[in-house]
Each structure stands twice: as structure tokens, then as C-alpha cells.
Amino acid sequence: MAEVNKAATREKTIVRTGIIGIVANVLLASFKALVGVAVHSTAMVLDAVNNFSDVLSSLVTIIGTKIASRKPDKKHPLGHGRVEYLAQMIIAALILYAGITALWESIKKIINPVDPEHSAISLILISVAIVVKIVLGLYVRKQGKKAKSDLLISSGTDALFDAILSTAVLISAIILLIFKFNIEAYVSVIIAVFILKAGIEIIIEAVDDMLGHRVEVEYTKKLKESVLSFDEVYGAYDIVLHNYGPDRYLGSVHVEVDDRMTADKIDSLTRNITQKVFEDTGIFLTAVGIYSNNSSNEHLMKMRKDITRLVVDHKHVLQLHGFYVDEEKKRITFDVVVDFDEEDREGLIKHIISDVKNALPEYEVAVALDSDISD
Secondary structure, rough: OHHHHHHHHHHHHHHHHHHHHHHHHHHHHHHHHHHHHOOHHHHHHHHHHHHHHHHHHHHHHHHHHHHOOOOOOOOOOOOOHHHHHHHHHHHHHHHHHHHHHHHHHHHHHHHHHOOOOOOOHHHHHHHHHHHHHHHHHHHHHHHHHHHHOOHHHHHHHHHHHHHHHHHHHHHHHHHHHOOOOOOOHHHHHHHHHHHHHHHHHHHHHEEEHHHOOOHHHHHHHHHHHHHHOOOOOOOEEEEEEEEOOOOOEEEEEEEEEOOOHHHHHHHHHHHHHHHHHHHHHEEEEEEEEEEEEEOOOOOHHHHHHHHHEEEEEEOOOEEEEEEEEEOOHHHEEEEEOOHHHHHHHHHHHHHHHHHHHHOOOOEEEEEEEEEEOOO
């Protein structure tokens, strides 16, 4: 129930902030367009176009959030959360279109310049617009961080960039009035470049989310703390989390337990872990794997320490876990986490196996290669 209320609150925050952004940007864009046309300022008109693109961005944010908040259905059993990443791509496309249009118009003005006709009143109006945009940008970004919405954070940051660019327009107008030197067309090019840069960055971020990137440390840290709060658990490893929208994770984890635990106790433990992790983090564990710890045999525990020292001494080896010795079959198994900086990962594993077999020739050695996918 808490997660449902949290999701509903997040949706309301994003929608409310989006509506505020739409109203503010419509007023700013209309105001800048009228003043820009009146004083023949290309830079101000382009700034207005950028504000209109912000209006569309806010609309996409609201629509995307509404769709992403829909309940899971038969066709989409894991929900619609990833729609927000698609919404980011649409926003990026709108920004890129505005940037390309602005760049083209700016170049034409450099080739065929037209001096704007600024006055003290127009400068005051531009200054007011800058202040409004700064306040709006800070507010939207704050709400985005509060709701953990990349869409709102991007929108807020973009608004602050708009304020900087409007400041550039203001400076160029002051220079024209005082020194009679027109640099506005060149300022317009700078504005266009900033717009294009913002669009490209949003595309990269959205693609990164779709491809799947390293999960934020806070999620894996909270998950580990939750799992390790159980006295029966010696360690938590192999955390894999799949993102299905902002703050929506499904995943799995391996836990190390005493080799004397019975099936009924393991069953109870894994169920309790799944429930507690969800309550503590909102992460739903689809599986809890088990590593058996040779805690009942001091000789094997010493063997583990010796082999751990031997293995982690290799460069780019970050961790050894899942260690288990089958004395009856004379078989040693464990997992090794290898840094991505290691170019020959398979070769490293073969080298580790060789070193362990040289130290314990009577044992068969099996090593599983793990990637460094969680902190």
C-alpha cells in the first residue's frame, strides 16, 4: 500500500509541476515572441521558440507519466514504467528540432543582418523574463529530484540554461544600445548550439536507461543492508536488478547460509528476505539463490581463507564468494568478480584455476566468472 501511495504522490507531483511549467512557458514564449517581433530581435524570437518547445516538453512529460503510471496488464505484466524513457526521447527530438531551426535562422541573419530596435522597456521585459525562468527552473528541478523524475530534472536544467541564454540576449542588446555594435546573430548561433547540446544529452541519457546501466549505489547498498539484517545470512552477492521505470526494480540475489540449514528453514528465510527487501527498498526479488557455507568444518574454513588470499592477489579480481568444498567428490567451487578493466577475463579465470590446483592438486576446481555489475 505504501508503494502505491508513493507512486500516486510521485505522479501528482510530476503532473502538477508540468502544468505549472506549461502555463509559465506559454506566457514567457508569447511575451518574448511579441517583444522580439516588435524590436526585430532574432535572438529573442528564437528564445521564444525555445520556450514553446518547453511547453511541448511539459505536455510530453505529463502524458508520459500518466501512461507510465498505468497498472500492469496481460500484455505488459511488469507495468508501463519504461514509457518515461520513450517520453525523454520525444522531448529530445523536440529540442533538437528547435535547435536546428534556430541555427538555420541564425546563419541566415549573419549572412543578411538586420539590426534590432531595442529600448529600455524591452530590456526591462527581458530581465523580468530571465528572473521568471530562473525561479521556474529551480522549482522544476527541485520537484524532479523530489519525485526522482529524470524528465523533470532535465526540464528544470533546460529552463536554467534558457535563463543563461536570455541573459546573453540581454547583454547583446545592451552592447548594441551603448556601442552600436550588433552581435545578436552570433548570440543566436550560441543559443542554437546550447539547444542542440541539451537535446543530444537527453538522447544519450534515455538510450543509456533503455540499454541498462549500473544501478545507483544507494539501491544495492539498501538491498544488502536489508538482506544482511538476518542473522542466518553470512553474505549477499550477485545482485542483479532490472529497471522497469524510475524506482521500479525487479531482481535477484544470492545469500550465503550455513551448510547445515534444512530446506524448510531456507524456504522460510528466503520468503522473509523477499518481503523485508520490498518493504525496505521497494525492490521485488524474483529469486533468492543460496550459497552453502562450510561453517561446520574448521579445516575447510581455513582452506577458504587461504584460497581467498591467493585469488584476490590477482590484479582486477574484486571479490571471491560462493566458496564451497565437497569433500566427498574432492571438488572446490567459487565465484570470482572481475573488474571490467581486465581485457582477458577468461584467461584470468584459467590462471586462477591453475594457481588453486597447484596449491591443492588433489581437488577439482570450478570457478564461475562474475562481472562487476553492482557496487
